[in-house]
Amino acid sequence: MPEIKTYAVDNLTWSDASLWQQFADCHHAQPDALAVVEGDGRCWTRAELHRLALAISQTLQEKGVKAHDRVLLEGRKNAQTVAAALAISSVGAVVCPISPDLGRAERQILEERLGHVALIGAAAENAEPLRETQNLHLSTRPRPEPSTGDEAERAVALIGFTSGTTGVPKGVMHASAAMNYAARACGQIAGLAAGDAIVSMTPWGSAPGFTFSLHFALSQGYPLIIIDHWEPLQALTMMDQYACRWGMCVPTHLVAMLECVRSGAWTKRSPLKALAVGGSNMSPELIADAERLLGIMALRMFGMSECMGHASTRPDDSLERRQHTDGRPFPGTEDEAFDNEMKMLPRGERGQAGVRGPSLFLGYFKGLGGEATQLTPDGFYLSGDEIIRGQDGYLKVVGRLKDQIIRGGYNIDPAEVEAALLRHPAIAKAAVVAVPHPRLGEQACAICCFRSSHPPLELTDLIAHVESIGLSKKKWPEHLVVIEDMMYTSTGKIDKKVLRKKALEMLGLGS
Numbered sequence: 001m002p003e004i005k006t007y008a009v010d011n012l013t014w015s016d017a018s019l020w021q022q023f024a025d026c027h028h029a030q031p032d033a034l035a036v037v038e039g040d041g042r043c044w045t046r047a048e049l050h051r052l053a054l055a056i057s058q059t060l061q062e063k064g065v066k067a068h069d070r071v072l073l074e075g076r077k078n079a080q081t082v083a084a085a086l087a088i089s090s091v092g093a094v095v096c097p098i099s100p101d102l103g104r105a106e107r108q109i110l111e112e113r114l115g116h117v118a119l120i121g122a123a124a125e126n127a128e129p130l131r132e133t134q135n136l137h138l139s140t141r142p143r144p145e146p147s148t149g150d151e152a153e154r155a156v157a158l159i160g161f162t163s164g165t166t167g168v169p170k171g172v173m174h175a176s177a178a179m180n181y182a183a184r185a186c187g188q189i190a191g192l193a194a195g196d197a198i199v200s201m202t203p204w205g206s207a208p209g210f211t212f213s214l215h216f217a218l219s220q221g222y223p224l225i226i227i228d229h230w231e232p233l234q235a236l237t238m239m240d241q242y243a244c245r246w247g248m249c250v251p252t253h254l255v256a257m258l259e260c261v262r263s264g265a266w267t268k269r270s271p272l273k274a275l276a277v278g279g280s281n282m283s284p285e286l287i288a289d290a291e292r293l294l295g296i297m298a299l300r301m302f303g304m305s306e307c308m309g310h311a312s313t314r315p316d317d318s319l320e321r322r323q324h325t326d327g328r329p330f331p332g333t334e335d336e337a338f339d340n341e342m343k344m345l346p347r348g349e350r351g352q353a354g355v356r357g358p359s360l361f362l363g364y365f366k367g368l369g370g371e372a373t374q375l376t377p378d379g380f381y382l383s384g385d386e387i388i389r390g391q392d393g394y395l396k397v398v399g400r401l402k403d404q405i406i407r408g409g410y411n412i413d414p415a416e417v418e419a420a421l422l423r424h425p426a427i428a429k430a431a432v433v434a435v436p437h438p439r440l441g442e443q444a445c446a447i448c449c450f451r452s453s454h455p456p457l458e459l460t461d462l463i464a465h466v467e468s469i470g471l472s473k474k475k476w477p478e479h480l481v482v483i484e485d486m487m488y489t490s491t492g493k494i495d496k497k498v499l500r501k502k503a504l505e506m507l508g509l510g511s
Helices: 019-029 046-062 079-090 104-113 151-155 176-190 207-220 232-241 251-262 284-294 319-324 414-421 459-468 496-507
Strands: 006-009 012-015 034-037 043-045 070-074 094-098 118-121 137-140 156-162 170-175 197-200 224-226 244-249 274-277 298-304 307-312 334-338 350-356 381-389 395-400 405-407 410-412 427-437 441-450 479-482
Touching (some): 034 207, 070 079, 079 207, 151 156, 156 207, 176 244, 176 298, 207 244, 232 244, 244 251, 251 284, 410 414, 427 496, 441 459, 479 496
Parallel strands (some): 070 118, 094 156
Antiparallel strands (some): 034 043, 298 307, 405 410
């Protein structure tokens, strides 16, 4: 077994130990400690989780799963999924979490390109019940042709998937050290102590969702309190019952919890030391209300699948800073603004966000965004977000260069939805733009020109069409605007700024 490397910057320390190695150490130190509480209240000790993980690990090895193999894991939020993730790590394989409701088209792309040897999830064709579990099944695939494998692929412990600009998911590769760094930095910011419980509100089918819940808790010995099907009153109740001290959510979660207070359904103060909030825009009022009504210190956090959680406000920041900035970089991380020629801009100027630091990904998996990485010559990853980095070191996200819609923290790629819409014979031209929504932040609006040879379509027709070709439900358009012809820029491109303004007018949503 390779020697574990340790790292340190400022007062933060972390290592490249695997998830399994760290959990096994916690188990050895205190096997009877609480490890997981499921959404239905079922409690699991470290010893129980350890036994189940070893049983799954034995099955994986019997089926031929080896170190560096890729294993798809459906991110169902329960202790058995946690044990499966531990088992994958224990054999040195790569965990590849996916959403249980991943669209058929995206799943097919992964089936063709990822080269995984196994899938752990719900019952499916050719899947066998996984030993000593209730609802997990295992299906295996023929081993792909051996590849030379570069250094990044040999170091990878996690591959998460995020929407790509061509409709092909990007496979974001991370090493254990990057996940350990990001999780420990968040724990340091929140001032977590040994035994503090953390709450999992977000789905596990992404790199950040997996890292900031399952990996965060199990690698450091924090009890993991799982909120499965989102219900704000249940979330508040479980956080109070188990004295949760940290969690991560998107703004829609926080809005829903505050509504419980306003309606009188919840009257207690939250035990959270800090709540990291990211994924879409937040109003200053939301952050102030979280502290005033619930006692929650909501911390804006700037991150992405490619560089998970690399800047955040702090609990000791003033309310104004927490309302109007996205914080300061984590220790050892650099965030700067760059111009179109990849030159770093002076502080105070607006430009594309570039980030460099210990949580930066290893790259995209070959065939799943592998040629899309955009790095500056000195190694800053260009995120597509627009930021202003102030002289005081705080940064503010002020826009997105990427043409993405963020619906309740979920990224929707308009190009993928447009391509799906254009497969309908009645649609001659299509554009998808973001329109505001008070709870979700943004929704997708389809702007379509119909062919005269076909009867016009309603929104329900569009939804039936994209569902039939396997587009994930989260990406379905929620508004339809019909126009005679598109608007174009002087260079001949569809002018989405003008189209969005027209759509807002036609939908009566203002500007």
